[in-house]
Amino acid sequence: MALKAWINGDESAKEMLGRVLTERPFLLLPPFHRVPLRVGNVVEVVGPSHSAKTEILMQAAVSCILPKEWNGVHYGGLEHLVMFLDLDCRFDILRLAQLLKHRIVEANGSNSNVNWDENDVGVWEDIKKEPKIAYDEDLFSTSMRRFLYVRCYNSLEFLATLKTLCHRLQKEREAHGVSVHILMIDSIGAFYWVDRASTSLSLGGTNRKSLSLQSVSEIVVMEIQKLLLVHPMLVLATKPTILGDNYSTSGSKRKWSSQDSSDLRTVTSGSQKLSYREYMPPVWQSFVTHRILVRASDDDLANRRHQNYSIYLSEWSFPSLNFLDKLIVRDAGVFTVS
Amino acid sequence: MAPLKSLERDYPIIDSNFQQFCASHGIFSVEDFLLHDLYVLVAFVEQQSTSERLKQGITQVLSIIDGQHQPWLNGMELLEDGRQNKHVLSTGCEGIDFLQGGLREGQVTELVGPSSSGKTQVCLQAASNIAKKYTGNVVYLDTCNSFSPQRIAHFIDQILDPPFKEAKCKVLQEVMSSILCHSVFDIFAMLDVLYQLESNLISQMQTGDGRVRLLIVDSMSSLITPILGGSGLHGRALMVSSGFLLKKLAHEHNVAVLVTNHMVGGEGGTLKPALGESWKSIPHVRLLVSRDHGSNICNMSILKHTSMASGKATRFMIHG
Numbered sequence: 001m002a003l004k005a006w007i008n009g010d011e012s013a014k015e016m017l018g019r020v021l022t023e024r025p026f027l028l029l030p031p032f033h034r035v036p037l038r039v040g041n042v043v044e045v046v047g048p049s050h051s052a053k054t055e056i057l058m059q060a061a062v063s064c065i066l067p068k069e070w071n072g073v074h075y076g077g078l079e080h081l082v083m084f085l086d087l088d089c090r091f092d093i094l095r096l097a098q099l100l101k102h103r104i105v106e107a108n109g110s111n112s113n114v115n116w117d118e119n120d121v122g123v124w125e126d127i128k129k130e131p132k133i134a135y136d137e138d139l140f141s142t143s144m145r146r147f148l149y150v151r152c153y154n155s156l157e158f159l160a161t162l163k164t165l166c167h168r169l170q171k172e173r174e175a176h177g178v179s180v181h182i183l184m185i186d187s188i189g190a191f192y193w194v195d196r197a198s199t200s201l202s203l204g205g206t207n208r209k210s211l212s213l214q215s216v217s218e219i220v221v222m223e224i225q226k227l228l229l230v231h232p233m234l235v236l237a238t239k240p241t242i243l244g245d246n247y248s249t250s251g252s253k254r255k256w257s258s259q260d261s262s263d264l265r266t267v268t269s270g271s272q273k274l275s276y277r278e279y280m281p282p283v284w285q286s287f288v289t290h291r292i293l294v295r296a297s298d299d300d301l302a303n304r305r306h307q308n309y310s311i312y313l314s315e316w317s318f319p320s321l322n323f324l325d326k327l328i329v330r331d332a333g334v335f336t337v338s
Numbered sequence: 339m340a341p342l343k344s345l346e347r348d349y350p351i352i353d354s355n356f357q358q359f360c361a362s363h364g365i366f367s368v369e370d371f372l373l374h375d376l377y378v379l380v381a382f383v384e385q386q387s388t389s390e391r392l393k394q395g396i397t398q399v400l401s402i403i404d405g406q407h408q409p410w411l412n413g414m415e416l417l418e419d420g421r422q423n424k425h426v427l428s429t430g431c432e433g434i435d436f437l438q439g440g441l442r443e444g445q446v447t448e449l450v451g452p453s454s455s456g457k458t459q460v461c462l463q464a465a466s467n468i469a470k471k472y473t474g475n476v477v478y479l480d481t482c483n484s485f486s487p488q489r490i491a492h493f494i495d496q497i498l499d500p501p502f503k504e505a506k507c508k509v510l511q512e513v514m515s516s517i518l519c520h521s522v523f524d525i526f527a528m529l530d531v532l533y534q535l536e537s538n539l540i541s542q543m544q545t546g547d548g549r550v551r552l553l554i555v556d557s558m559s560s561l562i563t564p565i566l567g568g569s570g571l572h573g574r575a576l577m578v579s580s581g582f583l584l585k586k587l588a589h590e591h592n593v594a595v596l597v598t599n600h601m602v603g604g605e606g607g608t609l610k611p612a613l614g615e616s617w618k619s620i621p622h623v624r625l626l627v628s629r630d631h632g633s634n635i636c637n638m639s640i641l642k643h644t645s646m647a648s649g650k651a652t653r654f655m656i657h658g
Binding site: 048049050054065088089090091092093094095096097098141143144145146147148149150151152153154156157158159160161163164168187190191192193194196197198208209210211215216219222226240241242243309310329330 | 649
């Protein structure tokens with residue numbers, strides 16, 4: 001029986017073509033554009049707080065929830081669901097709505113210099129009153145409904161969400177007719193200190209597992225692996241650098257020289273240097289297939305040409321591309337600048 | 339989380355046989371379930387004689403687990419919740435109001451600045467303004483005995499319309515009584531107050547007038563700095579969980595949260611916000627306040643914001 005299955009091959013050409021077509025690489029916006037990503041990949045975006053990590057995720061989410069085409073206008077989206085697990089509990093839906101609207105307006109090409117009045121911050125009302133330019137309300141709400149969201153205030157809620165995710169994604173897939181393409185986790189280190197401290201509170205008992213950073217990470221990785229078998233998705237996770245600001249200062253170097261050097265990941269590129277100190281357990285580290293480092297730049301380029309925008313640097317560290325991208329965040333999203 | 343034993347009453351399927359089976363795998367509570375590979379557990383169940391019943395038990399526990407995370411929402415539902423429940427409260431402080439319209443309910447806003455840069459003044463002004471304008475309650479956690487009822491009365495006096503001067507006393511009394519000040523001097527006292535507040539909010543579920551609209555902790559850093567010493571593990575865990583508690587109160591009960599933080603000398607002698615990297619990911623919005631030497635003109639700028647570019651700055655005056 002097993003032999004026969006082996007001789008028959010795994011799949012027909014037709015099945016394979018179907019699979020390859022659905023698993024085609026994602027064409028995502030910066031900084032993901034340098035490496036083709038596929039479902040099953042686990043991408044980590046690492047950087048200190050305030051380095052546009054969440055912004056990068058949101059931009060990818062918008063690309064995913066927009067349709068490819070709508071009423072004859074090309075939007076170039078993937079028309080799939082996005083699952084956003086918010087462990088930082090700081091997600092701002094307003095920003096996502098703003099990004100989405102910008103993309104819709106942009107694709108319609110109606111008016112290139114639309115005045116999205118920055119000072120006008122009557123935030124919630126804006127959404128309703130703003131369309132001086134027509135944008136498709138229907139398209140907007142259909143796309144927004146493809147964005148799925150759960151927030152978690154602690155590791156146990158995170159685990160409870162993951163344990164029930166498989167079943168829930170199935171239901172969403174039936175309801176929307178499309179599957180979830182991207183699973184986003186913002187951010188994976190959110191409960192690091194709490195979980196580490198709970199280790200010492202281990203309950204007695206012989207074979208009873210206790211809540212610890214190690215056990216939580218193991219289960220998280222295991223659950224996501226199982227989930228990916230049933231629902232092939234791209235996993236995008238952000239990770240804050242919580243162990244001090246680490247880049248290229250002599251003081252911090254000295255501090256770590258006594259530590260295991262493998263703990264310190266450094267990427268050199270010309271005079272710039274992005275580095276961070278790993279703190280997640282190896283089980284998570286080995287689960288990650290791609291890694292991007294980002295940080296805010298203190299570059300003075302900001303003052304010359306892009307006055308009101310902070311500049312961020314991003315670099316692929318895994319696979320290592322010796323190339324530093326400069327990004328700016330505008331109202332309409334993340335852009336590369338040369 | 340609930341021990342399995344206590345669930346037996348509500349869910350008869352979780353009987354002693356099921357509990358015994360779970361105990362043999364080191365599972366005594368719903369929490370233990372979360373830490374187990376349920377696929378492996380099901381594989382063990384298959385070998386049991388009563389596998390059907392045990393499987394039903396596992397399904398039952400899974401549906402209990404399903405109730406233990408926050409609800410699923412889609413983008414439109416989130417937006418709707420925001421529109422209906424997360425209002426922007428005007429603080430009367432020109433700095434904050436100019437930069438972002440005020441304090442947003444559901445968010446934690448942090449004021450960072452060196453000492454005597456006007457942080458407490460901003461807090462007092464926001465408390466008076468929000469208590470008066472929105473007839474809401476304000477919970478004020480004061481950690482350094484810097485709460486000043488006189489300043490509050492002064493701020494209220496400023497925003498009262500002149501024709502109502504005769505009724506001033508009454509209004510003043512009303513507004514003053516809706517600002518509840520707690521003196522807390524360590525983080526445990528603060529957590530006590532916050533948990534108490536949370537359970538009050540859950541049991542009352544108030545809407546409209548008299549609900550808590552603003553929670554102020556002035557200053558957060560003076561509570562946390564003392565516990566960050568030593569190896570720092572438990573201190574940081576306490577710090578992060580206090581942060582999550584604040585975010586939870588803010589979001590679940592539509593409260594605007596305002597905390598203050600001081601500055602410490604960083605590398606190269608430049609000032610930077612205290613409490614380090616791990617705290618940075620707690621507040622939604624981080625505003626930097628500084629005061630020109632010897633004057634009452636203050637500068638405020640955005641260090642971090644969930645939906646606005648950082649770097650935007652403004653100047654405002656603290657009235658004497």
